Amino acid sequence: METVKSVDLSINNKKLKNIGFSGLQKLFKQSIVLIALFLLWEIAPRIGLVDEAFFPRFLNVLIAWWEMVKSGELFAHFSASITRSIFGFGLALLIAIPLGLLIGWYPLARDLLNPVLELFRNTAPLALLPVFMLFLGIDETSKISIILFACTWPILLNTIAAVGSVDPLLIKSARSMNISSFKLFYKVILPASVPTMFTGIRMAGSSAILILIAAEMVGAKEGLGYLITYSQYNFMIPEMYAGILTISVLGLFINYGLLSLEKRLSRWKQDPTL
Amino acid sequence: METVKSVDLSINNKKLKNIGFSGLQKLFKQSIVLIALFLLWEIAPRIGLVDEAFFPRFLNVLIAWWEMVKSGELFAHFSASITRSIFGFGLALLIAIPLGLLIGWYPLARDLLNPVLELFRNTAPLALLPVFMLFLGIDETSKISIILFACTWPILLNTIAAVGSVDPLLIKSARSMNISSFKLFYKVILPASVPTMFTGIRMAGSSAILILIAAEMVGAKEGLGYLITYSQYNFMIPEMYAGILTISVLGLFINYGLLSLEKRLSRWKQDPTL
Amino acid sequence: MTTVEKIRFERVTKSFAVRDANKKGVSNEYTAVQDLSFTVREGEFITLVGPSGCGKSTLLDLTGGLTTPTRGRILIDGKEIAGPGLDRGIVFQQYALFPWKTARGNIEFGLEAKGIPKREWKEKANYYLNLVGLSQFADRYPHELSGGMKQRIAIARSLAFNPDVLLMDEPYAALDAQTRESLQSELLRIWKQTKKTIIFITHSIDEAIYLGERVVVLTGGPGQVKEIVDVPLKSRDADVRSHPDFVKIRQKVWNLLHEPEYIGANI
Amino acid sequence: MTTVEKIRFERVTKSFAVRDANKKGVSNEYTAVQDLSFTVREGEFITLVGPSGCGKSTLLDLTGGLTTPTRGRILIDGKEIAGPGLDRGIVFQQYALFPWKTARGNIEFGLEAKGIPKREWKEKANYYLNLVGLSQFADRYPHELSGGMKQRIAIARSLAFNPDVLLMDEPYAALDAQTRESLQSELLRIWKQTKKTIIFITHSIDEAIYLGERVVVLTGGPGQVKEIVDVPLKSRDADVRSHPDFVKIRQKVWNLLHEPEYIGANI
Amino acid sequence: SSDSKKAASNGEKQDTVLEYQVQAGTVSFPELAADLGYLGDLKLENVSSYTGGPESIQLTATGETDFGYAFNGAIIKSYAKNVKIKSVVGAYGSDKNTFVGAYALEGSSIKSAKDFIGKKVGVNILGAHFEFVLKDYLRQGGLTEDEIKQVTLVVIPMVNSEQALRSKQADVVLVNSLPKELLIERGEVVEIFKDTDVYNTEFTAGDFFFSQDYIEENPDTVKQFTEGVAKAIEWARTTPREEVTARFEKILAARGEDKMIPSLKYWKSTGIAEEGGLINDAEYDTWIKWLEKNGELKEGQVKAADLYTNEYNPYAK
Numbered sequence A, B: 001m002e003t004v005k006s007v008d009l010s011i012n013n014k015k016l017k018n019i020g021f022s023g024l025q026k027l028f029k030q031s032i033v034l035i036a037l038f039l040l041w042e043i044a045p046r047i048g049l050v051d052e053a054f055f056p057r058f059l060n061v062l063i064a065w066w067e068m069v070k071s072g073e074l075f076a077h078f079s080a081s082i083t084r085s086i087f088g089f090g091l092a093l094l095i096a097i098p099l100g101l102l103i104g105w106y107p108l109a110r111d112l113l114n115p116v117l118e119l120f121r122n123t124a125p126l127a128l129l130p131v132f133m134l135f136l137g138i139d140e141t142s143k144i145s146i147i148l149f150a151c152t153w154p155i156l157l158n159t160i161a162a163v164g165s166v167d168p169l170l171i172k173s174a175r176s177m178n179i180s181s182f183k184l185f186y187k188v189i190l191p192a193s194v195p196t197m198f199t200g201i202r203m204a205g206s207s208a209i210l211i212l213i214a215a216e217m218v219g220a221k222e223g224l225g226y227l228i229t230y231s232q233y234n235f236m237i238p239e240m241y242a243g244i245l246t247i248s249v250l251g252l253f254i255n256y257g258l259l260s261l262e263k264r265l266s267r268w269k270q271d272p273t274l
Numbered sequence C, D: 001m002t003t004v005e006k007i008r009f010e011r012v013t014k015s016f017a018v019r020d021a022n023k024k025g026v027s028n029e030y031t032a033v034q035d036l037s038f039t040v041r042e043g044e045f046i047t048l049v050g051p052s053g054c055g056k057s058t059l060l061d062l063t064g065g066l067t068t069p070t071r072g073r074i075l076i077d078g079k080e081i082a083g084p085g086l087d088r089g090i091v092f093q094q095y096a097l098f099p100w101k102t103a104r105g106n107i108e109f110g111l112e113a114k115g116i117p118k119r120e121w122k123e124k125a126n127y128y129l130n131l132v133g134l135s136q137f138a139d140r141y142p143h144e145l146s147g148g149m150k151q152r153i154a155i156a157r158s159l160a161f162n163p164d165v166l167l168m169d170e171p172y173a174a175l176d177a178q179t180r181e182s183l184q185s186e187l188l189r190i191w192k193q194t195k196k197t198i199i200f201i202t203h204s205i206d207e208a209i210y211l212g213e214r215v216v217v218l219t220g221g222p223g224q225v226k227e228i229v230d231v232p233l234k235s236r237d238a239d240v241r242s243h244p245d246f247v248k249i250r251q252k253v254w255n256l257l258h259e260p261e262y263i264g265a266n267i
Numbered sequence E: 001s002s003d004s005k006k007a008a009s010n011g012e013k014q015d016t017v018l019e020y021q022v023q024a025g026t027v028s029f030p031e032l033a034a035d036l037g038y039l040g041d042l043k044l045e046n047v048s049s050y051t052g053g054p055e056s057i058q059l060t061a062t063g064e065t066d067f068g069y070a071f072n073g074a075i076i077k078s079y080a081k082n083v084k085i086k087s088v089v090g091a092y093g094s095d096k097n098t099f100v101g102a103y104a105l106e107g108s109s110i111k112s113a114k115d116f117i118g119k120k121v122g123v124n125i126l127g128a129h130f131e132f133v134l135k136d137y138l139r140q141g142g143l144t145e146d147e148i149k150q151v152t153l154v155v156i157p158m159v160n161s162e163q164a165l166r167s168k169q170a171d172v173v174l175v176n177s178l179p180k181e182l183l184i185e186r187g188e189v190v191e192i193f194k195d196t197d198v199y200n201t202e203f204t205a206g207d208f209f210f211s212q213d214y215i216e217e218n219p220d221t222v223k224q225f226t227e228g229v230a231k232a233i234e235w236a237r238t239t240p241r242e243e244v245t246a247r248f249e250k251i252l253a254a255r256g257e258d259k260m261i262p263s264l265k266y267w268k269s270t271g272i273a274e275e276g277g278l279i280n281d282a283e284y285d286t287w288i289k290w291l292e293k294n295g296e297l298k299e300g301q302v303k304a305a306d307l308y309t310n311e312y313n314p315y316a317k
């Protein structure tokens, strides 16, 4: 008596075509504002709206970028940076998620740790540069630590918030099955928290990249942050913008990666706009 | 046939006493780790764990702080900074919340704006300093803009996430009453989103303070960020730490303010740990 | 009784896309209701019965304008439904109260949506709170209410919303016998007074017959109209249930719902 | 029938703190159940009826160990309840399915919690899915199921969990007559086979008498035991409902629930 | 290297690998010395890039790097705060070709010190070289302390100075080195004063330093280093400009900084006043007095002689 019938191939084909067309349309919609922005960037210096010496045309930035790609210079900076970012980000995940669950769940942990964590959270990584240098030296440790420091807060805060917004009935239901606290975290609170937590994770993903500029101000010899400061101090303005753009685009990719991971993990969700 | 009976005074008194004692206990729990941290800070330079010239004792920092308070210097910096922060933060709220609701709700807005916003979100405010200066000068406008820029992203992202996690049944229920889109936002999505959104707002509140150091690096004559950089460059290390501490504590107060506001706004929530 | 047509279902079909369990990324089409046609007269009290999962709630969503049919159309007053409207009000199967509003706040939400001036809210809310017996619980938040209380608040909200067409999805399922009977007669009273058109879903055959002028019996998988049973009862006193006509109709509906095509459909 | 005592409620009182509507910041104490005492024998099927809001769900939470009594105590096998346990399973009034797990996943969650080895999951889940008639819907997420289907999954989960004591809060409220009847007999079969102790809340007097060996009638505001009605029926065929004994008991429970103290309590 | 601390006391060989910070786009005298072969068996190891004097002082004092350099004013301030470093040889300074200048746009009303009142002046860091020069210029121009307070100093990183000046966000900016040359090259600016005029002398403004601990433990290394650097300074002071920049070009290329080679054309001179980078009391006393007058140092708190030593410099008489 079931009517779960597979849609036949012809319909599938139609759908595919539809996707082809609507996909194109979507791509267009998604890029139109971006393209407008880049056009503006190209035009503004051309018509003298801004001084080209300080704000080069978009094309010149692209050329500088391509030169650096060809010479392999960009890749060297890129890989130095990405390694640091991944380490810092990964450590932040390992630390902040369990800590967030702990604080979100146990009032004692909250009472004990919150004040210190809040104090640290409200301390600018930039201001802490000298302190990091003092305690951790100027090698990789201090750079990764700064990234770790910056990534921790968004994950922590969102994890705590996520725990707080889990439907109490679900927790009740799981507890009625006498599962252990650990399982409760792992099997109920974690999946229920995915959407909120991922907001924090995505924000941390950006931080991991953005903080490079500060982190690589401390005794760096390579890295995208170093490239940017270096270019700026030596008036290689197109190169500087090329560096900034690289960081932005890198952040963009990481963001989309995390987004699609989130989508996979929250496939079960009903679209609220439906 | 109701048993809603007011608890009599004697019980209330007992409760009050209880609060007095458990409040003390809570205060103790909340401050113990913090106190340990400050003790460590005092001791580390004393026993030569770190060079006192670069990492002064906590007490010396406090003394420097008190000197600056007495001379009125700190207040001048403080009020300059707080004004900027409040403006930037306020503008960010005004911009990011409606924008986040829009993007969270309308697929068209999402398709059009997301790429540009993501690109900007992944651009370090620090890297944008010269651009802000170029377009907005070196006076208040550019400083407030940087704060605005930094505050926007956490609010925006969390608002979008919050919209996505509203119970679809509630939306259905409200829509069945044929209320306008605006009312739907204002009356349903906004209150349902409060907890998640506030995480973003709190993070933005911190950003508003933290970014001061970057914002006040250029063209500033006063402000806590200026105080910190100035002290650092001039080897007034206790003053520098006093500045950092002031920013952290300020951030802490803002955070607790926002927290209690959130608590007021989400009084209706059931404690999930119950 | 008027014979003006109020709602017309015209070969309404609703399908959902569901993931294929075996093949990843493929979705199948699942038809919840298929080619469903019937009409509801203006001012009529119609009840809907059918096996679990046969598409009753789906039908209510469609009538409320919250989803659109995959095929076919639904007309109200001769016009195709374009979306939700002030003329229709829904009581959802799962109450759907706003957790950040108190019982009173939830009722007032409906009043506000309807555009009732603010000064009348208090009085109206009190009236309906009293009607469902929850005056004392006006200031409780939903999570502080029992299941049946939540359901009653949802009923109060929709009654206060005072729509032309009232769509109710098992509104009395969580109520004890006495409260249920009392709210049944209240609903009948309101219906007689205001001449609303009511579509009422229930699993209780007794309730369907006691309340409805006609009982629409649906088949499951996918939902289709099996038969529409007329209920030509003149009175609706409490003891009508033991009236021979009532017993006869009950037997008929019972038989319809127990016919072989159901056997194995869900159980 | 054994007479070993399984659960004992000893003057159980549960109060909640609720905000005072008029005075800000002040909370009052609201007593949901008061001085409630009765015992449940091992292997007994006991049903609970009472007006909406009288504290039935609260009582189940207490028995499940999810909340603690304000005063009094509850003993299971002579020991005071310290928290949830594998010996008790609950079907909640509002289903409480995990939205990120499919129907099958929800059942398997219970199996895992119980510590059943993984290789047995599939077979066990299939068995219970089939029992509640939802084999075809195994891979749907809760939001893709109808209200009755969700409720049946919650029932399947708790049956698969296979606890000593089964606590069920209006488990059949959202089911159509036929599915309900069929699940009633399934439950009776399982009960007879496994000799579980079952506490079953319902608003249907018929159901309470048909299933229960004893029917506990509660009064409302605050909840207290009014009377415990014995159901000395030997058979439980479908047509037992027209048996004169059955009709007599039904009348008795109906009368208990309609006694004056209820009038005005909630309606 | 930093693990050399105990080398001397143990009678072991002293440190031969010197950790330091490279300033991107620039060739420092130790690098020149190494390239010229003046450092002997000493090796330089780049541990990171130079981002400023205060940081360089911290890193050297805490042993992260072995030597560093900074503005003499910063060295004074750090010494006053118990940072134990000692200068050994000059690092940079001002002469008639290399100096700090103050610039306004052409047609600006600012001509002399009096015109600065009520105007905005951009300096890279407050409390450092540029501010010292500016204030001294204003004082010499006859402004009272009150009038000087009416001159608004704003912090503008040097890379942004030109931008700030041209977009009229600052009325005057103080710049040196590459930013200054680029500013002049693009034209339409007028020079109002330069630091060599204010002090009426060429002077070394910043020195290379070691931590006192390091000097104690590696006296031979320090001597060898100072000798090499001093000789390199002398070489750069006396060799024709083209030959020096050609050498710089080679060093930059070896460091992989080919892109910076074109800007070597802006290199004019060493800026080092004394032979072999010898340090003298006056170079510190100027700033000590300035700081004393400004109330940042107590009278006699710091003496120039405590801050430096020419002991290792072969040019010392």
Ligand SMILES: Nc1ncnc2c1ncn2[C@@H]1O[C@H](COP(=O)(O)OP(=O)(O)OP(=O)(O)O)[C@@H](O)[C@H]1O
Residues within 6 Å of the ligand: C016, C017, C018, C030, C031, C032, C051, C052, C053, C054, C055, C056, C057, C058, C059, C093, D143, D144, D145, D146, D147, D148, D149, D174, D176
């Ligand atoms: N969003 C959805 N996606 C996929 N299938 C759905 C969705 N919503 C409903 N269905 C399916 O449509 C069918 C009808 O569902 P509906 O909720 O209308 O049933 P119902 O008649 O109200 O049942 P009940 O009496 O149990 O509430 C069910 O088989 C259900 O699984």
Ligand SMILES: Nc1ncnc2c1ncn2[C@@H]1O[C@H](COP(=O)(O)OP(=O)(O)OP(=O)(O)O)[C@@H](O)[C@H]1O
Residues within 6 Å of the ligand: C143, C144, C145, C146, C147, C148, C149, C174, C176, D016, D017, D018, D030, D031, D032, D051, D052, D053, D054, D055, D056, D057, D058, D059, D093
């Ligand atoms: N968290 C809470 N805070 C305050 N009051 C509560 C809370 N939970 C339940 N109550 C109150 O306790 C009483 C009993 O609630 P309970 O849910 O046990 O009723 P019930 O017998 O299950 O009713 P129903 O048949 O409607 O489900 C109700 O008056 C309810 O308002």
Ligand SMILES: [Mg+2]
Residues within 6 Å of the ligand: C056, C057, C058, C093, C169, D146, D147, D148
């Ligand atoms: Mg339904």
Ligand SMILES: [Mg+2]
Residues within 6 Å of the ligand: C146, C147, C148, D056, D057, D058, D093, D169
């Ligand atoms: Mg209940």
